[in-house]
Amino acid sequence: MADDRLSVIFGALADPTRRAILARLAQGSASVNELAEPFAMTLPAVSKHLKVLERAGLISRGREAQWRPCKLEAEGLQEASEWVDRYRQFWESSYDKLDAHLKNLMKGT
Amino acid sequence: MADDRLSVIFGALADPTRRAILARLAQGSASVNELAEPFAMTLPAVSKHLKVLERAGLISRGREAQWRPCKLEAEGLQEASEWVDRYRQFWESSYDKLDAHLKNLMKGT
DNA sequence: GGTTTGTTTAACGTTCTGGTTAATTAGCTT
DNA sequence: AAGCTAATTAACCAGAACGTTAAACAAACC
Numbered sequence: 001m002a003d004d005r006l007s008v009i010f011g012a013l014a015d016p017t018r019r020a021i022l023a024r025l026a027q028g029s030a031s032v033n034e035l036a037e038p039f040a041m042t043l044p045a046v047s048k049h050l051k052v053l054e055r056a057g058l059i060s061r062g063r064e065a066q067w068r069p070c071k072l073e074a075e076g077l078q079e080a081s082e083w084v085d086r087y088r089q090f091w092e093s094s095y096d097k098l099d100a101h102l103k104n105l106m107k108g109t
Numbered sequence: 110m111a112d113d114r115l116s117v118i119f120g121a122l123a124d125p126t127r128r129a130i131l132a133r134l135a136q137g138s139a140s141v142n143e144l145a146e147p148f149a150m151t152l153p154a155v156s157k158h159l160k161v162l163e164r165a166g167l168i169s170r171g172r173e174a175q176w177r178p179c180k181l182e183a184e185g186l187q188e189a190s191e192w193v194d195r196y197r198q199f200w201e202s203s204y205d206k207l208d209a210h211l212k213n214l215m216k217g218t
Numbered sequence: 219g220g221t222t223t224g225t226t227t228a229a230c231g232t233t234c235t236g237g238t239t240a241a242t243t244a245g246c247t248t
Numbered sequence: 249a250a251g252c253t254a255a256t257t258a259a260c261c262a263g264a265a266c267g268t269t270a271a272a273c274a275a276a277c278c
Binding site: 124150153154157174175176 | 264267268269274
């Protein structure tokens, strides 16, 4: 994967485990063990995912005794959103959207 | 990369060449050769990128004589946007945002 | 039918990813 | 100091990603 900001961010989002970690962190900070718990993989694997997320600016890691609490970070998400949003006008006016809308109308009657 | 919808979409976006192709297609359909022109890579490489984008539902490809015109497709972009938007409330209320806002105010005076 | 133009497929090499196990670091507890 | 718990690092492996060149396919053109 290329190492420019957006590639790193989207690359980080391109994994279901990492997206699940973000979803979990949206409800509040958690330790590595807590984050790892739902997954059928070893701790080092999760640790690597966290490093990827951190590099992408999607999480940050603190330090509290021997725990390394992770929290969701706005920066990366915001950058991703800003990029995608540049295309919003495109799909909002697209035929697909119109088509879906029409189908919905017909289903309703 | 995992093969679930979102991973495929974000994976496709995690490459500057592919994002550049999407940016180009936002201004209208183009043939493979036209799309390849700005890049310092061979045609087969571009062809592969297009296949990735197609698989992600970010573009579609038609057929016109020996040309294979590509056009931007709303579907994939929309899905990406919907996912990211679930976190919008998060970063919009974040300290970072507030901080940036305050800095802006101070810069303005 | 042969050539030219546009594009894809095949085969291959290198680097990156995502996982493993084993060893290590860091900090608390006794 | 020894031992426990939390987490990371190191070394390794299989498979995927991204590029190459060479060959094949498709459709127009002479």
